[in-house]
Amino acid sequence: MTDKPKLSMLTLGGTIAMTAASAQGAVVPKLDAADLLATLPELEIDLVTHDFRQLPSPDIGFTDLAALAEKIEQEIADGATGIVVTQGTDTIEESSYFLDRTIGGDVPIVMTGAMRHPQQAGPDGPANLSAAMVVAADPQARGLGTVVVMSDEVHAARYVRKSHSTSTGAFTSPNAAPIGHIVEQELVLLSRPRPYEPLPRSPRLTETSIGMVHAALGDDGDWLRPFAEHTDGLVIAGFGGGHVPSRLVPLLAELAEAKPVVLASRTSSGPVLTRTYGYPGSEQDLLSRGLINAGFLDPFKARVLLHVLVSAGADRAEITRIFHDSGEISVS
Ligand SMILES: NC(=O)C[C@H](N)C(=O)O
Structure with a gap:
């Protein structure tokens, strides 16, 4: 028996998983879950990983999101106590809201990404992924629905916007505020969004x-x-x-x-x-x-x-x- 949190991590690509495709340095999604995890210190969790898509997030569509939601539900049915999803930040405000509205139950779904790719100075991907793991593993996160964790802030999917094209502080909740923070590797929860009845996915x-x-x-x-x-x-x-x-x-x-x-x-x-x-x-x-x-x-x-x-x-x-x-x- 183990009482470690049982997390499932799904990767979809995005800047967090990008690396240079050519000598000119332009980056494309290439890294998998193992590459992303190699940047983190050892984790006190049971973790399974799924390389689900390898896309820049402007290319994510409703077909991908429907398949992602199904996969998440399957992971939850198999005993996951928290879900972490990495994807590009350009469309995370939409995909997080889709998951929030169509997946029921108490298991938290925590999405994250990066504004700076791994070859830039000070990439934020590892810190964001680590913070997302902290949130997904915390029992306080049960019942929060889908949240986006960036820059040590927790944003509810229903509020979150990408409000800046390059800043590592790009994510805001214009009609509210972050619902929590990650401080010294712990979740400090400030408020809980009202739960929704899940809507059907046709x-x-x-x-x-x-x-x-x-x-x-x-x-x-x-x-x-x-x-x-x-x-x-x-x-x-x-x-x-x-x-x-x-x-x-x-x-x-x-x-x-x-x-x-x-x-x-x-x-x-x-x-x-x-x-x-x-x-x-x-x-x-x-x-x-x-x-x-x-x-x-x-x-x-x-x-x-x-x-x-x-x-x-x-x-x-x-x-x-x-x-x-x-x-x-x-x-x-
Ligand atoms: N920061 C990012 O992840 C932006 C990237 N273009 C994406 O959304 O895939």
Whole structure:
């Protein structure tokens, strides 16, 4: 018998696993779990590893995420008490939210990556991986759902954003704060996100297409109709509290009759309003024409949630209810 934590580590590639492909020095994903673990001191855990994908994270798709979620569920069924996932940081805010919304149970799923590749001075990958192991192994992490650990901070998947393209402190939770820190190799937990009921993952995940459109000054939106035709749903990242140029309103109203159209804020920080502005193209105008309010969910997380719901065949009432619940994002 051993009471050591039983962790399962899955690698997907990303900068944490990159190394130079040529003499010019540009890096590509190449390193496997054994290479990553070789950079850490000996660990007091039972660890199994799976080299799951070897991708730059812009190439991760819903097919990969569905397979990853299944593999994680299998590892949990086989007795894992914590899961660590390494991947590229570019899309970790989306993949972590996907796992958070579709995997149930108490076993923590801890994602991490690196902003500096292993051949740069001061690579952050080993420290981030070590911190992720600390969190995944800590009994306090049970019930946290999926979290992202970077720079000795623990961010809930529902809040986390990559807010800087190069800084090792790139990860923030704009609508909240880190829910914990790693201090002297221990987890200091500050708050616990409210748990979610897991949403179903449909086989149609891979064939569903959700478009995302950012409002931009002076945009006439003439390109929007043909673009929207190829989608099963849309996320509109409006200005500020959820606004678009007035000339887009008739088309958005028409689209919202045909398919779910979710209204988020392109600021990715703060909520969509409900009852402040009344001009054409304002939040009130758009919501009254059938757009669905994303609340505090930023456009990227709103798109992941809409993708999961539409692929599962959720109707408008169900989509509206789940967005209403998810957009409030309360912490207990
Ligand atoms: N820091 C990183 O991991 C960025 C990289 N382009 C990726 O997401 O795969």
